Structure formats: C-alpha cells, structure tokens
Amino acid sequence: MADTVGSGPRCVALVGPYLSGKTTLLEAMLAATGAVNRKGSVKEGNMVGDASAIARKRQMSVELNIAHCRFMDEDWTILDCPGSIEFSQDGRNALMAADIAVVVVEPDASKAMAVSPILKFLADRAVPHVLFINKMDNPASSPEDTIAALQAVSEAPLVLRHVPIRDSDTTTGYVDLISQRAYQYKQGEPSTVVEVPADLADAQSMARQELLESLADFDDDLLEKLLEDVVPDEKDIYRQLIENLADDNIVPVMIGAGEIQSGVFRLWKSLRHDAPSAAKTAERRGFEATGDPVVQVFKTTQARSGKLSHVRVWSGEVRDSMQLGGERVGGLFRMFGHDQTKVDGAVAGDVVALGRLEEAKTGDVLTLSGRGEGGDPWDGPLPPVYAVAVEVDKRDDEVKLSSALAKLVEEDPSCSIEHNMDTHELVLHGQGEIHLAVAAEQLAEKY
Incomplete structure (x- = not known):
C-alpha cells in the first residue's frame, strides 16, 4: 500500500459541531493506542480531554485539549477543538498547526449546516480533512442522507470509504471500498474480518465505482482504465487517495461510534497511512526546511509553573535552554490533557509546550535569530459579537x-x-x- 508510514511525528485535529462527540472520540482514540488503560466518559468526568473544573461542570469543551500518544510506534499529537461556535478561535488556531483534520459529525442531515463554517475554513486554507460520521450505533442513523446534506456545503467531493453493514436498525460493521473487505465491530477491540454480506454486493459495487470515478477526475490514467473496464490496481487506488487527500481535492468519509470504540482503530490506520507528513504540511504552510529550528505558537496557556507557549516544530530541533524568538526556553513539555511531561528536545513535526517565553504570542514564528517572517499569514482574532x-x-x-x-x-x-x-x-x-x-x-x- 502506498502510504506515509514512517514520516515522523504528525498532528491531527478533531473538529466538529457541539455535541458531535469529539472529546469522546479523543478518549476512544487514546484507548486504542494504549495511552489510557480505561476509557473515561463525560458523565464520570474522568476523561483526558475537558479536564478543567469549568469544562467538567458545564460538560462541554471550553478550551483546546492536547494529547500526545503513539500509534504503532509512531508519534502523534491530537488536538481536540471545542465544538461551540463561541469557542471557535481555539479550533481555527489549532488547524493551522495540524497535518490533517477529522471533521466529526452526527448521522443527522438536519445538522449539516452547523458543519458549513468548519468546511469553509478548511477549504479556504487547503487543510486536508476527512469526515467521520460518529454515533453510528444510533438506530436512527442515516449516513446516506447525511452525506448528501454535507456535500451541499462542501467545496470538495465527499468520497465514501465505508459502506455500513446493518442488522435490522443496528450498524454492526462496514465494507471498506478500496480493499473490498468486510469488518464486524467488536466493542473495545479491533474489528474482525468477515464475509461481505450478499445483500450488500450491489450497493458496495456502486459505491466503489463512485469512489473510483471521484479519483479519476484528478488522474487521466485512472479515467482511461475505468472507460476501458480495466480493474485498477489496489495500490494505485491508495496512492491516488493519499495524493488527492494531501492536495485537498477530496474528502474521504468514514463511519464509526466513538462511545463504543467502533471504527476507531480503522480511523487510526487510515490516518497512519493517509495523513500528510509534517514536511508536506510545512511546505503547504510556506515554511522552508532549512534545518534550523523554526516553530510557530498556536496556543498560549497559563500553568502553575508559568506561561506555556504550545508550538508546532516546522524545522530543525528544539532543545531546553536554547534561545528562540530572542528568549531562553524554560522547559519543553509534552501535553496529555492537563498533565505535562518534561522532555529534553523536539524534532520537526513535534508538538510541545515551551516554558517562560514571556514575549511570545499566539501566531508568532520563532527562530534562533528572533521572530521569523516565514509561513502563510496568521489569521487575526475573531471580531467580538x-x-x-x-x-x-x-x-x-x-x-x-x-x-x-x-x-x-x-x-x-x-x-x-x-x-x-x-x-x-x-x-x-x-x-x-x-x-x-x-x-x-x-x-x-x-x-
């Protein structure tokens, strides 16, 4: 399979409307990596995300949640963004640091308009993104209607990756349209491979053809094969998907349920194989890979130990006590919710918090020589309402x-x-x- 495995540390942002289940999905993703021994819940108030007293009291995200983890021996940082439009500044800033965004939505066509501002922001800045239709354990879920409604507010074509397998009103698994394998959900465990249900054969064939036709819009060789009824090689299909996702030409659509961890491992595998590398993202953002340290602040917080500047390292290596932006770095930390672990250094692609940079502000590009001019323009703050x-x-x-x-x-x-x-x-x-x-x-x- 063509993929970006082994491309260094990467960063994924979880975005979506209020109540779409992003923080629950964050917890499920962390559980899938083994970063937490037991998946927490909103009701119990014991999740990695929304760890502040205010968030737990209100049972809603009121600030950005940052969590470092490892999936299949690769470093990842997850940025879980608040869903309420009143806290969207954090999400906009986090997306400027991410390699890819997972847009978490409910299987409800009536809520598609709430996703529109997010999709527009992503399209305007060419941020690669996938849709994750969450809460598919809901008997009333309708992914087909949801996709149709979301396509009306998405500039890029939505490309279905999975066809749901249903038992009466319950979604029990899915068929992957590229590998053409069927998977059955197992709560808290990776899905198991099963036979493709006979009654899904026609729907699977039609959906797969639509996927291939969407990819063929960007590749003449694939289009020629389809016109000649030649079955494309599976590796070529994956390569086309990865390239067009990185260029924000298409939006793959996946399904699952974070609450019961259905489809979460498959989401992780898709991110691992398909998400652009940090080097690709730095190029998209306009940063040159010079080898010298270049970081950008995307979030500022106040901890008990003092000010923390959360940065994405775009180039070079950052170490404790070095000079960045005209100030001495007073500690490097990896974040896991409100917990912080001190580290000696960070490399290109890493997300870390730098301590005691009193003059650094959100959006600043910091280099050895001071504040840099690289990168595309950073958006100003949202106007007050x-x-x-x-x-x-x-x-x-x-x-x-x-x-x-x-x-x-x-x-x-x-x-x-x-x-x-x-x-x-x-x-x-x-x-x-x-x-x-x-x-x-x-x-x-x-x-």
Whole structure:
C-alpha cells in the first residue's frame, strides 16, 4: 500500500459541531493506542480531554485539549477543538498547526449546516480533512442522507470509504471500498474480518465505482482504465487517495461510534497511512526546511509553573535552554490533557509546550535569530459579537484584575478589553454569552 508510514511525528485535529462527540472520540482514540488503560466518559468526568473544573461542570469543551500518544510506534499529537461556535478561535488556531483534520459529525442531515463554517475554513486554507460520521450505533442513523446534506456545503467531493453493514436498525460493521473487505465491530477491540454480506454486493459495487470515478477526475490514467473496464490496481487506488487527500481535492468519509470504540482503530490506520507528513504540511504552510529550528505558537496557556507557549516544530530541533524568538526556553513539555511531561528536545513535526517565553504570542514564528517572517499569514482574532462590563468588589483588586485580564486575552485572542470613555466602564468583549460567562469563571478560579 502506498502510504506515509514512517514520516515522523504528525498532528491531527478533531473538529466538529457541539455535541458531535469529539472529546469522546479523543478518549476512544487514546484507548486504542494504549495511552489510557480505561476509557473515561463525560458523565464520570474522568476523561483526558475537558479536564478543567469549568469544562467538567458545564460538560462541554471550553478550551483546546492536547494529547500526545503513539500509534504503532509512531508519534502523534491530537488536538481536540471545542465544538461551540463561541469557542471557535481555539479550533481555527489549532488547524493551522495540524497535518490533517477529522471533521466529526452526527448521522443527522438536519445538522449539516452547523458543519458549513468548519468546511469553509478548511477549504479556504487547503487543510486536508476527512469526515467521520460518529454515533453510528444510533438506530436512527442515516449516513446516506447525511452525506448528501454535507456535500451541499462542501467545496470538495465527499468520497465514501465505508459502506455500513446493518442488522435490522443496528450498524454492526462496514465494507471498506478500496480493499473490498468486510469488518464486524467488536466493542473495545479491533474489528474482525468477515464475509461481505450478499445483500450488500450491489450497493458496495456502486459505491466503489463512485469512489473510483471521484479519483479519476484528478488522474487521466485512472479515467482511461475505468472507460476501458480495466480493474485498477489496489495500490494505485491508495496512492491516488493519499495524493488527492494531501492536495485537498477530496474528502474521504468514514463511519464509526466513538462511545463504543467502533471504527476507531480503522480511523487510526487510515490516518497512519493517509495523513500528510509534517514536511508536506510545512511546505503547504510556506515554511522552508532549512534545518534550523523554526516553530510557530498556536496556543498560549497559563500553568502553575508559568506561561506555556504550545508550538508546532516546522524545522530543525528544539532543545531546553536554547534561545528562540530572542528568549531562553524554560522547559519543553509534552501535553496529555492537563498533565505535562518534561522532555529534553523536539524534532520537526513535534508538538510541545515551551516554558517562560514571556514575549511570545499566539501566531508568532520563532527562530534562533528572533521572530521569523516565514509561513502563510496568521489569521487575526475573531471580531467580538458580545460584551459585558467588568468590575471588582474591592478597589484594591483593580491591579490584580488588570493582570488577570491581560493573561486571559493572551490565552484567548477572541477576547478583548476596552475602557469605555462614555460610561467609564471596563468592558470585556467576546464571542457570546457563554464565552464570556466562562471567561468570568476563569478570572475568578484560574487567575
């Protein structure tokens, strides 16, 4: 099989609308790698993602979750992005660091419009992405209707990779349209190979032909083979899929259920074989592979130990105590939810947190000589749509509030502060009522 196995550390972003099941899928993906011994749940409040007290209290993602893991001896970082549109700044920034995005959706055609802004952002920036239709364990699931509705809001053609196998109203497995093998789900374990059901033969054949025709739109040799009724070589089909995914010409569609870990191992294998390398992503983003250290900050957080700048290493090797962006690196850390593990260094493709770079800001490109100019332009913060006045109970806390607000804005660029000259109030701007309510809770609990 043509693939990108052995291409170094890679990074995948999980994006999708609120309640599509991204953080549950994150937990299932980590369980599939052995990174967690027991898969947590939202109800129990014991997942790697959404580990903050605020997220667990609200039972929703309010910030980016970052988790490093290894799958089949390869390093991966998963960026689990909040689904609520009010917290979309984190997701937009994370996608600038990712090699590939998994767009997690529910099998519900009526919710397709909620995916539209995400698909447009990905298309505008040519970020390779796949669709994962989650919650296929729901008896009312309808992937066919969902795909039709999503195609209406996707610029690139959606290419079905799997045909679901159903037993009455239950999805029990799928047929892979390239390998033409059938798999039966086994909860918490890799799927087992089974015979392709006879009643699926026609649907499988038709879906496979549609997949090949979509790929043939970008390859004359494949088109000629199809016109001459020549069966393409399986390796050529995989090669076409990988190349067109990397160029954002197509959007492969997979199915599964994160809650019961169905289709999760197959998703991992697809990412391992199909996702572009970090070098390919750096080229897409406009970074030159010079061998010198080049990193870009995509998220800033405040930990107990101080400020952390979460970066993607685009070139070279980064080590603790070296000078980057005109400052000395005060520690390198790999993230696993809220847990951090100190490491000695990082290579191209790695995602790490750099400690105590007080002048570095989200979006900055850091090099040995200072702040770099490489890479395509970084989007500015989202414009505010909601505002509240902020005040302290005690006048003595005004200096502390100013410091806390500065840290809040540094962590979340979609927040901004204004001194209103007419009302003489300090006004906090953001993306909505929930966004600013969470910001107020963070001010009280974190800063």
